[in-house]
Amino acid sequence: xxxxxxxxxxxxEGMTSEMVLDNMVDTVALVDKDDYHxxxxxxxxxxxxxxxxxxxxxxxxxxxxxxxxxxEIGSLNQVITTHHPVRIGEQTGLLDQMSYGRFVLGLxxxxxxxxxxxxxxxxxxxxxxxxxCYEILNEALTTNYxxxxxxxxxxxxxxxxxxCISEVKQYILASSMGVVEWAARxxxxxxxxxxxxxxxxxxxxxxxxxxxxxxxxxVSNVDHQFPLLVNINENRRIARDEVREYIASYVAEAYPxxxxxxxRVEELIEQHAVGKVDEYxxxxxxxxxxxxxxxxxxxxxxxxxxxxxTKFINMFNQKIQDNxxx
Numbered sequence: 001x002x003x004x005x006x007x008x009x010x011x012x013e014g015m016t017s018e019m020v021l022d023n024m025v026d027t028v029a030l031v032d033k034d035d036y037h038x039x040x041x042x043x044x045x046x047x048x049x050x051x052x053x054x055x056x057x058x059x060x061x062x063x064x065x066x067x068x069x070x071x072e073i074g075s076l077n078q079v080i081t082t083h084h085p086v087r088i089g090e091q092t093g094l095l096d097q098m099s100y101g102r103f104v105l106g107l108x109x110x111x112x113x114x115x116x117x118x119x120x121x122x123x124x125x126x127x128x129x130x131x132x133c134y135e136i137l138n139e140a141l142t143t144n145y146x147x148x149x150x151x152x153x154x155x156x157x158x159x160x161x162x163x164c165i166s167e168v169k170q171y172i173l174a175s176s177m178g179v180v181e182w183a184a185r186x187x188x189x190x191x192x193x194x195x196x197x198x199x200x201x202x203x204x205x206x207x208x209x210x211x212x213x214x215x216x217x218x219v220s221n222v223d224h225q226f227p228l229l230v231n232i233n234e235n236r237r238i239a240r241d242e243v244r245e246y247i248a249s250y251v252a253e254a255y256p257x258x259x260x261x262x263x264r265v266e267e268l269i270e271q272h273a274v275g276k277v278d279e280y281x282x283x284x285x286x287x288x289x290x291x292x293x294x295x296x297x298x299x300x301x302x303x304x305x306x307x308x309x310t311k312f313i314n315m316f317n318q319k320i321q322d323n324x325x326x
Contacts, residue, residue, distance in 0.1 A: 001288070003320055004040035005031065006076050006194075006227050006297040010246060011050040020053060023306070024060075025067065031313065032068040037320040040072035040104055042191075042225075042297060045079055047115055051250035058091045065099040074104025076191060076227075076297075077173045080133040081110040081126060082119035085153075089140030089160045092168055101166035105141075106191055106225075107134065108173035111254065125151070127178045141168055171225055180204045184211035187222060194227040194299070195247070195254055197264070198271045198287050201226075205291045219292075226293035228284060229272040231302045232312050236275045243274050246302035273298075277315075 007024045011017055024043075031038045043060050046052025054060050057075045064073045080088060095103040109130040110116050116123050132152045140146040140160040147157040171191045172183040183190060190208065192201045205224070212219045229247070233239035244265060251268070252261050271287065273280035288296060298316065300309045 002039045002223070002295045003316070004038050004042065004072075004225075004295060004297045006042040006044065006299050008044045008046075008052055008194075008250075008299060008301055009054050010250065010301065011053050012246060017053050021060075023301070025064070027300070027309070027313070028064050028071070028073075029067060030310065031317075032071045034070065036317050038071065038317070040074060040295075040297075042074050042076040042104065042106055044076045045108070047112075048118075049249075049253060051253055058088075058095065061103070062095060062098075065095060065102060068102075072102045072104050072169075073099070074169070075106045077106055077108035077175075079108050079110050079115075080137060081108075081130045082115055082121055083133075085133040085137040086140065086146065086155075086158070086160060089137050089146065092137075092141060093144075093160060093162045093164045096164045096166055096168055097162050101168075104169045104171070106171040106173065107137075109175045109179050111173075111175045111193075127176075127182075128152075130179065131182060138170075174201070174204045177204065177207060180208050181211045184208040184217065184219075185215045187212065187217040187219065189222045189224050191225040191297075192227060192291060192293070194229060194272075195251055195268065197267055198290070201287070202290045209292070222292075223294035224292050225295040225297055226288050226291055227297040227299065228287075229268075229274065229302060230280075230298050230300050230312065230316075231272075231274045232277050232280070233303075233308070234276060236279070239274050239276075240269050242304055243269050243272070243302045 009020050009024060011020050028041050043054060043057040044052050045057045047055045057078055061073050092105055113123060121129060129152050132150050136146050136148050141164050144163040145157055145159055148155055170188060172188045174180050174190045174192050229243060231239040231243045248265050251265050258264055273284055303309050
């Protein structure tokens with residue numbers, strides 16, 4: 001099991017954008033030290049509301065790569081359906097070279113209909129657009145060149161510069177069953193959405209296994225990523241209230257047709273590491289097992305006491321170290 005951090009960068013009431021970003025930078029600087037055992041940090045992409053204030057994660061990632069020396073830095077969900085794949089290829093090659101291979105590329109289809117409309121993409125062909133973008137991007141990353149002649153892109157063979165110097169790690173956000181089935185046919189690892197229920201994540205994993213088997217894909221070394229919100233407090237009610245306050249607006253925005261938003265929020269609180277220090281372990285290990293995950297990504301952003309954030313980051317780090325010794 002590998003451990004890392006992910007950052008949603010929500011801007012709650014009473015916090016400035018500078019405070020949100022400073023918290024991320026300070027935390028990343030902390031875990032980059034040699035005696036920490038977190039292997040990567042991933043940054044979320046989100047647009048048009050304070051439920052995630054980084055619309056261009058690769059810009060933030062470039063800053064964090066320059067700040068750090070050891071840890072991998074990457075995107076949690078770089079949306080390719082609403083971006084030009086050649087542009088992402090150029091940015092990836094640059095980040096890969098300048099970080100000496102520490103960049104991780106997490107890719108996503110668009111999960112928001114409004115974003116599809118705003119960026120003038122057709123909803124009716126969304127899956128096809130996503131796949132077309134990926135094929136161009138992957139060709140650029142693996143061969144250093146790409147070309148396209150399909151329903152969405154048409155351009156001659158070009159060199160994508162600078163060329164990648166390493167095999168950039170790729171992950172696909174489990175944004176829909178169609179995307180999960182497509183990823184399974186290619187043997188690409190998933191990053192589960194933190195805001196999906198465990199039942200939804202498990203359903204995706206079982207379908208991934210079935211499709212991979214149908215296509216003779218060996219999944220033994222596929223390292224899916226499981227994101228986990230963490231809020232630990234001796235007062236269980238405070239932990240739950242902080243998480244509820246932190247995620248409620250996003251969940252309502254992300255699942256606009258769900259008639260039971262409050263129930264979904266409460267379900268998420270139960271399924272993430274929220275409560276007293278001894279309440280999260282069994283449920284987390286169960287969730288990791290039933291989703292086939294080999295990477296556990298932690299977010300401490302809902303915790304209001306920043307000294308406690310540092311305390312529990314250190315506590316988890318000690319547990320990781322103790323497990324390594326065993």
